[in-house]
Amino acid sequence: MNDKMQAKKDNNRTVEEFLQDLEILKAEIQELYFDDQIPLVIGWSGGKDSTAVLQLIWSSIASLPPEKRTRKIHVLTNDTLVENPIVSAWVRKSLKNMNKAAKEQGMPVSTHLTYPTIKNTFWCCLIGKGYPAPRNRFRWCTERLKINPADYFIRETIRNNGQAILVLGTRKAESTQRATNMAKHRKWRVRDRMNTNPHRPNCLIYLPIEDWRTDEVWMYLMQFENPWGQDNKDLFTMYRGATADNECPLVIDTSTPSCGDSRFGCWVCTMVSKDKSMEAMILNDEAKEWMQPLLDLRNELDVKNDHDKRDFRRNFGTVQLFERNVDGQTSVQHIPGPYKREWREHWLRRVLEAQVQVRKTAPPEMRDITLIQPEELSEIRRIWLEEKHEFDDSLPRIYQEVTGEKFKDPRDTGEKAMLGPDEWQILEDLSDGDPMYLELVTRLLDTERQYKTMARRTGIYDTLERCFKTSSRSQNEAIQNAHYERNLKEAAQSGKVEDIKKIVNGEKPEPDQQLSWASLKFNSKQ
Numbered sequence: 001m002n003d004k005m006q007a008k009k010d011n012n013r014t015v016e017e018f019l020q021d022l023e024i025l026k027a028e029i030q031e032l033y034f035d036d037q038i039p040l041v042i043g044w045s046g047g048k049d050s051t052a053v054l055q056l057i058w059s060s061i062a063s064l065p066p067e068k069r070t071r072k073i074h075v076l077t078n079d080t081l082v083e084n085p086i087v088s089a090w091v092r093k094s095l096k097n098m099n100k101a102a103k104e105q106g107m108p109v110s111t112h113l114t115y116p117t118i119k120n121t122f123w124c125c126l127i128g129k130g131y132p133a134p135r136n137r138f139r140w141c142t143e144r145l146k147i148n149p150a151d152y153f154i155r156e157t158i159r160n161n162g163q164a165i166l167v168l169g170t171r172k173a174e175s176t177q178r179a180t181n182m183a184k185h186r187k188w189r190v191r192d193r194m195n196t197n198p199h200r201p202n203c204l205i206y207l208p209i210e211d212w213r214t215d216e217v218w219m220y221l222m223q224f225e226n227p228w229g230q231d232n233k234d235l236f237t238m239y240r241g242a243t244a245d246n247e248c249p250l251v252i253d254t255s256t257p258s259c260g261d262s263r264f265g266c267w268v269c270t271m272v273s274k275d276k277s278m279e280a281m282i283l284n285d286e287a288k289e290w291m292q293p294l295l296d297l298r299n300e301l302d303v304k305n306d307h308d309k310r311d312f313r314r315n316f317g318t319v320q321l322f323e324r325n326v327d328g329q330t331s332v333q334h335i336p337g338p339y340k341r342e343w344r345e346h347w348l349r350r351v352l353e354a355q356v357q358v359r360k361t362a363p364p365e366m367r368d369i370t371l372i373q374p375e376e377l378s379e380i381r382r383i384w385l386e387e388k389h390e391f392d393d394s395l396p397r398i399y400q401e402v403t404g405e406k407f408k409d410p411r412d413t414g415e416k417a418m419l420g421p422d423e424w425q426i427l428e429d430l431s432d433g434d435p436m437y438l439e440l441v442t443r444l445l446d447t448e449r450q451y452k453t454m455a456r457r458t459g460i461y462d463t464l465e466r467c468f469k470t471s472s473r474s475q476n477e478a479i480q481n482a483h484y485e486r487n488l489k490e491a492a493q494s495g496k497v498e499d500i501k502k503i504v505n506g507e508k509p510e511p512d513q514q515l516s517w518a519s520l521k522f523n524s525k526q
Helices: 003-011 015-035 049-060 086-103 122-127 142-163 178-190 215-222 230-238 276-286 286-301 339-360 374-387 393-401 422-432 435-452 460-471 475-494 497-504 519-522
Strands: 038-041 073-078 109-114 163-165 189-191 193-198 200-206 321-326 329-334
Touching: 015 049, 038 049, 038 142, 038 200, 049 073, 049 215, 049 230, 073 086, 086 109, 086 286, 109 215, 122 142, 122 339, 122 374, 142 163, 142 200, 178 215, 215 230, 230 422, 276 286, 286 339, 321 475, 329 475, 339 393, 339 519, 393 435, 422 435, 475 497
Parallel strands: 038 073, 038 163, 073 109, 163 200
Antiparallel strands: 189 193, 193 200, 321 329
């Protein structure tokens, strides 16, 4: 049966036909389980589709005799540390139930909760390094928060076992974009519902419910008992409180669509205009109104134009230009860089304020909610001190002002720094309102301080030179210099000697004239 005939059959499948196909699918899963000892890795997000897949795999293997359940089954879940709090609580409770049920039932199931590394968390990137809120053209979050943690576990599994089969709850009926992506991956198909993984040669991808309709997913969850003791009606209630129809899946590569349109994803997601799921939860249930500060913060992050909040240089300290074409008019503009210091401090303050507020208003079981981890605060402090050279050390002060508590840094050695708030204030007064002068002096002093503690000071002159290169010009001067270097480079590459002379003398070269048919015929030199 070809793909089109199969799709038509699945779209018109009756309940009786679905139940028959379900038995065939269970037999297929058992056959796959018996093929060899390659471990199964089930990507479970806590949503309906991944729950249906896990329940299907669990039930199929549980019906086998205990002595035949020798193949390992790993349940892989990723926590970005900025998940929707309701879903995050649901996931953690479910994982606990799974471990307990697996032990009682003699199932070879183990759960694994992965996290991004501290240096790659959302707040360390946004508040620490100053990355702007994610956008389609700068989707920096997906790889750091989702792909890398899951990929690390999969790579370790392959390294220890030679191969792995990744089981996902991806369905064609979820969205047109999802169906299109799945169709592209069919060229790697090795059997029904199974593809090779172009990103991991030793990892197969199994999609047992790829042809299920949404109503079939819910019918299966409502009519068949959850094997790890969770009540699927609670899952349905959680979905009923929102409006969209998709969930945020386990992300394994950049071809996976953003979770911004999904029912449950990161509460800070700015990839779409609104967080419809959280809005619906708050509107539909008074008991969830405590999440309003999170929604307010997310909406504050999501602005169309945040250039006034960002530095004119990129993170590496130089001005970068790009050509912009609007309505046929081409212009060369600079690319805005990371958030300025004042806005990085602003976002830190806002996150801490939201955390303080929700801890007061959330239900008792959610009162220990943490929006930004102590380890993240420590890393942000390190970035500001060591990479940004902001030696006035403002994070502990902001933390105490907002929370009323003293910040306890797990990395704090108790040693008194050579430079601190007092020295910063003196330099700020001496700079007389010139931000670039203040930046240059503080960077030079802090660079010297950092090298003072090193056994060898090799490279200090190069580092000091970079301070002058990135921090000695005003914004206008730096942007003009970037245009100067760009024009000079283009003129040199095209061999236009006269243009080079004009650029060096501060003149503008004549723009290239587009030749018409008449000019080519009558004005060209023979």
